[in-house]
Amino acid sequence: MMSAIDSAFRQARAEGRAALIPYITAGFPDLAALPGLVAALAEGGADLIEIGIPFSDPLADGPVLQKAASAALARGIRIRDILQSVKGVSGQTVPLLFLTYINPILRYGFQDFCRDSQVAGIQGLIIPDLPWREGQSLRHMAHAQKLAVIPLVAPTSTDAHLMEIRRARGFVYGVSVTGVTGARTRVDHGVSLLAARVKSQVNLPVAIGFGIATPDQARQVGQVADGVIVGSALVDAIAAQPDKAEAVAFRFVRNMKEALTNIATKA
Amino acid sequence: MSTTEVPNRQGRFGPFGGQYVPETLIPALDELELAYRAARKDPHFRRELHELLHEYVGRPTPLRLAPRMSEALKVEVFLKREDLNHTGAHKINNTLGQVLLAQKMGKTRIIAETGAGQHGVATATAAALFGLKAEIYMGLEDVGRQSLNVYRMKLLGARVHAVESGTRTLKDATNEAIRDWVTNVRDTFYVIGSVVGPHPYPMMVRDFQSVIGIEARRQMLKVAGALPSHIVACVGGGSNSMGIFYPFRRDPVRFIGVEAAGEGLHTGRHAASIQAAEPGILHGSLSYLLQDDDGQVHPAHSISAGLDYPGVGPEHAYYHHTGRAQYRSITDQEALSAFHQLAEWEGIIPALESAHAIAWVIKAREELGAQNARVLINLSGRGDKDVDQVFALETKSGHRATSHPGEGSDA
Numbered sequence: 001m002m003s004a005i006d007s008a009f010r011q012a013r014a015e016g017r018a019a020l021i022p023y024i025t026a027g028f029p030d031l032a033a034l035p036g037l038v039a040a041l042a043e044g045g046a047d048l049i050e051i052g053i054p055f056s057d058p059l060a061d062g063p064v065l066q067k068a069a070s071a072a073l074a075r076g077i078r079i080r081d082i083l084q085s086v087k088g089v090s091g092q093t094v095p096l097l098f099l100t101y102i103n104p105i106l107r108y109g110f111q112d113f114c115r116d117s118q119v120a121g122i123q124g125l126i127i128p129d130l131p132w133r134e135g136q137s138l139r140h141m142a143h144a145q146k147l148a149v150i151p152l153v154a155p156t157s158t159d160a161h162l163m164e165i166r167r168a169r170g171f172v173y174g175v176s177v178t179g180v181t182g183a184r185t186r187v188d189h190g191v192s193l194l195a196a197r198v199k200s201q202v203n204l205p206v207a208i209g210f211g212i213a214t215p216d217q218a219r220q221v222g223q224v225a226d227g228v229i230v231g232s233a234l235v236d237a238i239a240a241q242p243d244k245a246e247a248v249a250f251r252f253v254r255n256m257k258e259a260l261t262n263i264a265t266k267a
Numbered sequence: 268m269s270t271t272e273v274p275n276r277q278g279r280f281g282p283f284g285g286q287y288v289p290e291t292l293i294p295a296l297d298e299l300e301l302a303y304r305a306a307r308k309d310p311h312f313r314r315e316l317h318e319l320l321h322e323y324v325g326r327p328t329p330l331r332l333a334p335r336m337s338e339a340l341k342v343e344v345f346l347k348r349e350d351l352n353h354t355g356a357h358k359i360n361n362t363l364g365q366v367l368l369a370q371k372m373g374k375t376r377i378i379a380e381t382g383a384g385q386h387g388v389a390t391a392t393a394a395a396l397f398g399l400k401a402e403i404y405m406g407l408e409d410v411g412r413q414s415l416n417v418y419r420m421k422l423l424g425a426r427v428h429a430v431e432s433g434t435r436t437l438k439d440a441t442n443e444a445i446r447d448w449v450t451n452v453r454d455t456f457y458v459i460g461s462v463v464g465p466h467p468y469p470m471m472v473r474d475f476q477s478v479i480g481i482e483a484r485r486q487m488l489k490v491a492g493a494l495p496s497h498i499v500a501c502v503g504g505g506s507n508s509m510g511i512f513y514p515f516r517r518d519p520v521r522f523i524g525v526e527a528a529g530e531g532l533h534t535g536r537h538a539a540s541i542q543a544a545e546p547g548i549l550h551g552s553l554s555y556l557l558q559d560d561d562g563q564v565h566p567a568h569s570i571s572a573g574l575d576y577p578g579v580g581p582e583h584a585y586y587h588h589t590g591r592a593q594y595r596s597i598t599d600q601e602a603l604s605a606f607h608q609l610a611e612w613e614g615i616i617p618a619l620e621s622a623h624a625i626a627w628v629i630k631a632r633e634e635l636g637a638q639n640a641r642v643l644i645n646l647s648g649r650g651d652k653d654v655d656q657v658f659a660l661e662t663k664s665g666h667r668a669t670s671h672p673g674e675g676s677d678a
Contacts, residue, residue: 056433057439057442057549059288059289059442059446059449060289060449062446070433073563103548104561104563107547129287129288129289129548131287131289131290131293132290134285134287152289152290153290154291156291156292156294157290158294161293175289178449178450178451178452178453180446180450
């Protein structure tokens, strides 16, 4: 049984490149922009899309994504509205993943959240404050709804952790640095080591995120990983021109995609 | 009254607790737990900490009958004097333990969160004692309100970071401290100030604060010839209360945790997370949490900065869940009134936090009297830090907080 996530990575691999995975915060600049943004990202060349559900205390996020979440919450965004909005766009586009923190999911109810996410067309969940060892019951409920719970691996992660996540589904989210989300001036030299460690132990695609801001950085990471995740830099670009969010998002993703594709043609 | 030993190996207090942090921190928590469990059994570590508590902090702190308060309330009341510790509160018991551990683990950098600045000052003090560099995260709101504590931390050689995100208070300072730790995890020790956070913090902070209850148990037997019938302590995150409760957990003693009702539970402007009893996950553990229907964390409110936190330690949630402790709440006004009352009765100005515990005993005096109660209150800190704030409040409103109704003749 191949999931939409598996197919997206397989397709990218067949084209000899890494998958491109942009992140946007739902409700930023406003919720009405979400369907158009998702369409623009898909058209610009995204292979999968992460949609962030804002949380009041995003302890894994740097300033850009903190501000986007605060702005969305200040406008009174609700999880039910996000689910409704996503339902309108999923299926017409690339696989969608939710990224949020554990408390909103706990409050919604694990089972209800998994069911409603599945109904909305979501393929997987990324929860930065739910480490693998605490995730068993949520994984159980998510799997029952054919949702993947994406495991994270950090530069500090042990081999024992890599062994455990062999049972995971979807892909492995490799955190490029010890730190929070946010653009960085260069790719940490530990990234290739991290990607290689994961690949040697886990039979899942590995996508790298945290700190990737430019097409050049995406190209570097794309040479060692199966996927490249870009969040803060994209949200920052949208924040700079909120009235042109779709055009900005399209151009941003297209430039990244070209950088990833060029490796393939050169190789 | 049997209580299963908690936490279990997964860091659970019944359903509460756990380790809800980014994967990056998991190896650091494992390393910390290993180091702490070894230190706890190590006679050298224990002796060194004991000596510091004795010679530097001034422990054991006194425990004594509060004679005029007892007479006025017609209830026998004893006070455990944590206000007499170096730096003025119980916080130092924990920071010395953690910084000593940090030093043993070879960590060169100390970070901490602080609300009003008490834990920040206690951490900066311990770091200075060991010649370590401390960086303290404090919400911008609190930096403005507590400028003297900011200066104290600087005097002690610490660097204070004003946190501008979110509500700019303790919860956001804690987020920022965790973000720092995720970034600098390899050389940094995060000194958490209460029985909150991911395992092993709630257990470790409880153990370091248990010195309060261990002393108090011995002192009660000596001073009163019997155990107390009730132990009363304020609960914000819950470290002074857990510290005095825990060593009595197998005794027939009732535990009363007093939360901050702020402007009243019905106003929504309070910090009584156990009264609200909504399970939630914040700062690494599952406990009770003030939040809205979408799980967004609700800002807390209390006149007392040390109780102004939307969560509570997971072991308190467990004690509430099992019924081992009862939790009550006291409003800002009631606490202010008790602040004056204790000063006049006993010549002791309590911290506004501790005044919540005093206020509950005043409020419950008839019920306690009827039970022939022998009440032990943990006086967790002294009120010097609050004098300016109370003075400003009363100057603004034009009158002082009145003594408790029915206690007028003693005022």
